Amino acid sequence: MDTDKVIQDLNRRFAAPLPEFYQRRIIFWYDEDKEFEDKLDEVVLENAKVIALTGNNAFSVKKLLSVDDLTTNYLVYSPCSYNRPDDNWLLDVELYSEEFRADLISIWMDEMGLASNPAMRKQVKNYRAYFNAKDRRLKVSTQNKVPATPAQLHIAVMAAICGLKDAQPNRILRSVFRAGLDMKNNTSCQDFVKYHADGAFWAMVRQGCGFAEEEPDLGRLAIHLLLTAATRTMRQEYLAGLDGFISMPHQAYCYDFISEWLHSEDIQQLYDVARYVEDEARLNQRFEKLTVDDLAGTECFPCINEVILTKLMTEISDHIIDVDAITSTVEKRRTCAWYEPFKNFYDGILQVANMQSFFKEHSAGFHTAEAKGIWKEYTESYYQMDTYYRLFHLSFQKSLETSNILLDDLFKHVVDKVEGLYTHWFLGELGNNWSDVCADELANYGKVLEVPQQEEFYRSRIQTSDTKVFVIVSDAMRYEVAAAMADQLQRETQSKVSISSMQSIFPSITKFGMAALLPHKELTVEVRNDILTVLADGQSTASPYRDKVLKSEDPASVALKYNEIIAMKRAERSALVKGMDVVYIYHDTIDEASHTSDTAVFAACEKAISELKNLVRIIVNEFGGTNILITADHGFLYTYSPLTEDDKVGRNEFYDVDRGNTSDLKKENARRCVEYGRRYAIMKKGAQPNYLLPVKFLGGNTEFDGFAPRESIRIKMNGGGMNFVHGGISLQEMVVPVIEYHYLRNDSMEYKRNKQKYDTKPVMVNLLSANRKISNMIFSLNFYQKDAVSANREAATYQVYFTDENGKQISDDQKIIADKTSDNGAERTFRCQFNLKSLKYSNTATYYLVIADEQGLQMPQREPFQIDIAFAVDEFDFFS
Secondary structure, eight states, rough: OOHHHHHHHHHHHHHHHOOOSSSSSSSEEEEETTTTTTGGGGOSSSSSSSEOOOOOOHHHOOOOOOOIIISSSSEEEEOOOOGGGGOOOTTTHHHHSSSEOSSHHHHHHHHTOOOSSSSHHHHHHHTTTHSSHHHHHHHHHHHOOOSSSSHHHHHHHHHHHHSSSOOOOHHHHHHHHHOOOTTTOOOHHHHHHHOOOOHHHHHHHHHHHOOSSSSHHHHHHHHHHHHHHHHHTOOOGGTTTTTGGOGGGGHHHHHHHHHHHHTTTTTHHHHHHHHHHHHHHTTTHHHTTTTTHTTTTOSOOOOHHHHHHHHHHHHHHHHHHHHHHHHHHHHTTSSSOOOOOGHHHHHHHHHHHHHHHHHTTTTTTOOOSHHHHHHIIIIIHHHHHHHHHHHHHHHHHHHHOOOOTHHHHHHHHHHHHHHHIIIIIIIIHHHHHHHHHHHHHHHHHHSOOOOOOOGGHHIITTHHHHTOOEEEEEEEEHHOOOOOHHHHOOOOOEEEEEEEEEOSSSSSHHHHHHTTTTTOEEEEEEEEEEEEEEEEEEEOOSSSGGGHHHHHHHHSSEEHHHHHHHHHHHHHHHHHHHHOHHHHHHHHEEEHHHHOGGHHHHHHHHHHHHHHHHHHHHHHHSOOOOOEEOOOOOEEEEOOSOOOOEEEOOOOHHSSSOOOOOHHHHHHHHHEEEOSSSSSSSTTTTTOTTTEEEEOGGGGGGEEEEEEHHHHHHHHSSOOOOOOSSSSSSSHHEEEEEEEOOOOOHHHHHHTTTTHHOEEEOOOEEOOHHHHHEEEEEOOOOOOOOOOOOOEEEEEEEEEEOOOOTTTTBBBOOOEEOOOOOOOGGEHHHHHHEEBBOOOOOOOOOOOOEEETSOOOOOOOEEEEEETTOOOOOOTTTTT
């Protein structure tokens, strides 16, 4: 600022009205750098005298201003600075006087709204190179909090260099790591050096986390931070030999820093840093020597998941399946960071535990004496084994879409164990029992007695209905898939949902199953162009003719295809069902997927559930339907593992009546076979194939007989498709689901009477621990899930943490995934360990435990607590 501008500003200040009770104005012009000392003679003011302090005239100036002249305006030029306030004889005068500065530093400080004191001026000078640009000064002045102390200014400058508005040490440190661990290429570190902030940065690091090295390095800092943080949840002796990277006095700060980072939006960047630390410190090899229990509570290193999974998968491959250990470990790890990259592996081994639990319950095998008894057991509980198997292979297939060199082969070894449990034990044992007890009934009647039949579907479900009926037929949707969908529909929609079963017509293939679901008095077959055709009262039941068959029974009927109506506009598809009493909608996602690849079937099951739930919403919201039946033409058998020769029977083998057959006789027997597939054969009457069970075909009213392999045996055929099969008599193929879905309008009597029953709500989590006083920085609390996840109670995820009275978080976050289905309350409990932040706590203040729904759909619960910790420390005051 030039002298003329100084004089102009001073004259304006002296001409301004005086404050109340003031008789004159005294202004102290501070110029510690003596930038205007040689120009003071040029300063002549209109309404004030100028006095210059020399360092030796303080007494005389004070006498002048306090005794000799009490009316004249004065400008006191002060180039002096004092180490102690007591050295300043004019301090009392300064306190009731005004201040003026004309140097560049003062202008910058005024521009940024910084407090004008020697300590702040000193630091602004230190950062002269940074503040030399207006845009950089603006970055400091527009931060969330204007710095008021030198320590805050250090942090503000570092935050500004990092592009942050929130000047917090943790955010600065994370921002520096975000720029990379190589300091030569780290733009933030280079700018710290350029603007003289590097010393402040490393001083902040040293004071906060105890990292002090002669040659600072970001890589070694990362090792120090993560290892020190890990000691909060892992015994220090597990890290023996790495003590030089651990500072126990700074454990709390390091843990808080890493915990906060783990639950932030840039967690992926921490993943890369953690992987670097793992490699440098050889943590994988170290953790391999520990037990799963030793590792399960620590989440800051991704490799812990690999070590845990390696141990559990190896045990499974060695035929050691500890159900409780697997379940509790997955329960713990799924609430930790880094779970998502390993989710498929964890989900997979959890299904192995479920399968093993089922095996233990039925280790004696299946020995039910009546077919209807096995049918009942299957539809009530046995089908769950099919679900576990499907969910395992869903996880396994998803794992193949990514790659983890440490776990991929191990997971494939787990597959072998799963195949043993499911294919060889479950399908073998259950299939053998089922084949034995149902053989006579199938041979004599072509069906299992006292079980609802698919052929009766239209007569029992459609003809008797007095309301409009929508029927969704999903090709090859087996019972366990439908059970999963029924459960979801019950929870996700305002409805009454039930599931039952009926026996598929034999053979359990599409053209027979679809025909059985149509109205008819009699089903017959005839051979047309060497193909067996199914007729309903003489009419073809092939896809193009199903609408005609429906209309022959009720003209107000229509047959539609899912793929066609889903592509239509709303008005177009609504017009198709208008005025109709019976609407059949055919859906084909599962069976269609099997024609592409056997391994695509289980993924198609998930897709089918999603599509069918959407179709239900369309029927309810667009068509006004309230009565919906969802069923299938047949189920299916699926095994992932390649079949052995023992799992197959050759066509030539079952043509031979005995070993004495001649070649001509074999040809004659071959001519008796009208149609066959992997799981069935239709032959002209009189054939007696080996190795196949007879099944009375269409009530015995045709010239043909039916036959099926036992258990899960396949008939050899050319081409692929050995893994996904249907047509036979296994429970998986024959048990056809029937979901009855009734949408409940708000004004319906059923809904009004049972509102609590049908309104779906998330399960609640409550604090179980009675003690409301905390006396340690690390402590655990017990929680319980109030209700089991069921038809009208859905799973929920909660974040649990502590706050002070103002809502400021004072602990780390803990996650509770409340998805327990057990009716036993003791099995619906959770235990969470909390770590309080390094703060000073008052034993008279109230703190709160917050239980917050992760989706934000419920009001958070707040439980009051007292904290009485004798050695709690104040929040870090950096550079103090």
